[in-house]
Amino acid sequence: MAIVELVLPKLGESIMEATILKWHKKVGDTIKLDETLLDIATDKVDSEIPSTAEGIIVEILYEVNSVVPIGTVIARIESNKAATAKTIVPIVEKTTAILEKPTPANQTTQINNTPDEQVPFTPTAPTEIVLNQNSDTKFYSPLVISIAQSEGVSMQELQNINGTGNQGRVSKKDILAFIENKKSNPQVSSLPIQNIPVQQTIPTASPIVSKPSNVYNEMIPDFMQSNGNSKLASPEEVIITGNTEIIEMDRMRKLIAKHMLDSVQTSPHVTSFVEVDVTNMVVWREKVKVLFEKREGTKLTFTPMFIEGIAASLEKFPIVNSSLQGDNIILKKDINIGMATALPNGNLIVPVIKGANQLSIVGLSKAVNGLANAARTNQLKPQDTQGATFTVTNVGTFGSIMGTPIISQPQVAILALGAIKKRPVVIETPAGDAIVIRHMMFISMSYDHRIVDGAMGTQFMAAVAKAFEAWDPNRQWFQYV
Numbered sequence: 001m002a003i004v005e006l007v008l009p010k011l012g013e014s015i016m017e018a019t020i021l022k023w024h025k026k027v028g029d030t031i032k033l034d035e036t037l038l039d040i041a042t043d044k045v046d047s048e049i050p051s052t053a054e055g056i057i058v059e060i061l062y063e064v065n066s067v068v069p070i071g072t073v074i075a076r077i078e079s080n081k082a083a084t085a086k087t088i089v090p091i092v093e094k095t096t097a098i099l100e101k102p103t104p105a106n107q108t109t110q111i112n113n114t115p116d117e118q119v120p121f122t123p124t125a126p127t128e129i130v131l132n133q134n135s136d137t138k139f140y141s142p143l144v145i146s147i148a149q150s151e152g153v154s155m156q157e158l159q160n161i162n163g164t165g166n167q168g169r170v171s172k173k174d175i176l177a178f179i180e181n182k183k184s185n186p187q188v189s190s191l192p193i194q195n196i197p198v199q200q201t202i203p204t205a206s207p208i209v210s211k212p213s214n215v216y217n218e219m220i221p222d223f224m225q226s227n228g229n230s231k232l233a234s235p236e237e238v239i240i241t242g243n244t245e246i247i248e249m250d251r252m253r254k255l256i257a258k259h260m261l262d263s264v265q266t267s268p269h270v271t272s273f274v275e276v277d278v279t280n281m282v283v284w285r286e287k288v289k290v291l292f293e294k295r296e297g298t299k300l301t302f303t304p305m306f307i308e309g310i311a312a313s314l315e316k317f318p319i320v321n322s323s324l325q326g327d328n329i330i331l332k333k334d335i336n337i338g339m340a341t342a343l344p345n346g347n348l349i350v351p352v353i354k355g356a357n358q359l360s361i362v363g364l365s366k367a368v369n370g371l372a373n374a375a376r377t378n379q380l381k382p383q384d385t386q387g388a389t390f391t392v393t394n395v396g397t398f399g400s401i402m403g404t405p406i407i408s409q410p411q412v413a414i415l416a417l418g419a420i421k422k423r424p425v426v427i428e429t430p431a432g433d434a435i436v437i438r439h440m441m442f443i444s445m446s447y448d449h450r451i452v453d454g455a456m457g458t459q460f461m462a463a464v465a466k467a468f469e470a471w472d473p474n475r476q477w478f479q480y481v
Helices: 142-151 155-160 172-184 186-190 214-218 251-266 279-296 302-316 361-376 454-469
Strands: 002-007 017-023 036-041 046-050 055-060 067-069 073-079 096-099 128-133 136-140 208-210 238-240 269-277 322-325 328-331 337-339 390-393 413-417 421-429 432-448
Touching (some): 036 073, 142 172, 279 302, 279 361, 279 432, 302 454, 413 454, 432 454
Parallel strands (some): 337 390, 390 413
Antiparallel strands (some): 002 073, 055 073, 128 136, 208 238, 421 432
16 A cells, blocks of 8 residues: 655646635545545635545645645545556745844844745745744745735744644744734734734724724735825724624635735736727627527627637737736737636636637637636636636626726736617718717726837727627628537
8 A cells, every 4th residue: 555645736827825625535534536635715716626546545734724835745645556646746846045043133134025926937836935043944935924024024023923834834824813913912022922812892882993904904005105204194093983894804805805906016007998889799699699599508698709809809919918027028829818707795706718719609608608607606626717818807797887907917908898888879871970879888908007008008909899890790600610
């Protein structure tokens, strides 16, 4: 019998860790190859992780709610088929930074750490910070170091935190608990910190002042905090009066909030708008939608029609289908379009249509409907939300005529589709100008002004508008299957 180590597999280009939500098996249970072993959550999607071997589970290394780096061994299985087991071995590409012994109290130690979204490579194993202090070696993940830097936690304080992670490592939960402790009791910063639950007492007889959570503080950009030498007003205190209810953000909402803030701080956003006549698209869809669904087994919505035109335009303007890494522009040869999808709980998720420019209208319809349904029923797989090179959000679904969306990093643009409305417009005819009723909509695109100038952004949008308006109302879709 051989012992097979199961590692947390690589889940996406920018995903460096995952939270364990549930173990479907316990030590001593038998598990089959590809049988679901555990459920995990990342900043993009909740997913099931199958076993890469079959046998008896002899060890589970992480408990529920543990935050585990990608590439970490999470369980061990005793198997008599180790030779054929599909063991996932992550590519070893780990960078270890060595920091010297902490400086004296009268000196300042600065931690320079690059956020996950901006690292110049994509490691499949966690990047670790190694601190040498006498003979005691401690490891800190980039996430912990980043939080320490942004919250002003000194290296001495960081080393005094009692970690609850594997081998005593300091986890995200540990450092956030320390920060909350430090704010409520400044004298405790120099002492070893235990995880102490914080209770909030809310009097009912008078108004109260509530401090926002750490996540909310992170949502305040630097430029909103100061102006020269003077401080601007910031929502540090919230006066709560009357009949109110306090609701804590769920995990996904916190992640969305952080990503939105990071994007605004990373990319200088510019948004351009174009009005489009989509009458031909409306007429064609109305004419064929019943037969389309009967023949192809899937509904025909406007979204795949729009994506077809957007994908064709991205082929003509590759700079819009790119990413920026330092001083280098990375042009993506694949056109993978992310499709922002609203979930029943009000959150958003962005499944990805891979190779959108290579799919027919039937293929696009099946991809759009399949991914949207999987998102709403929590059936998306990690690969379903990975690799997007451009994102489309349909704000018109909820009645909005236009929007100013925030870029999904590390992409450089995101396009919003407004609601389709009947409006009187002036058109040119052989007999002269005429006022007619047409189906009109606004499209808007926010783009990263570091590499997409206004001229390029507007030209791309004009190409998209032209593709929409040039839709053939007599098109036979089955010729394109």
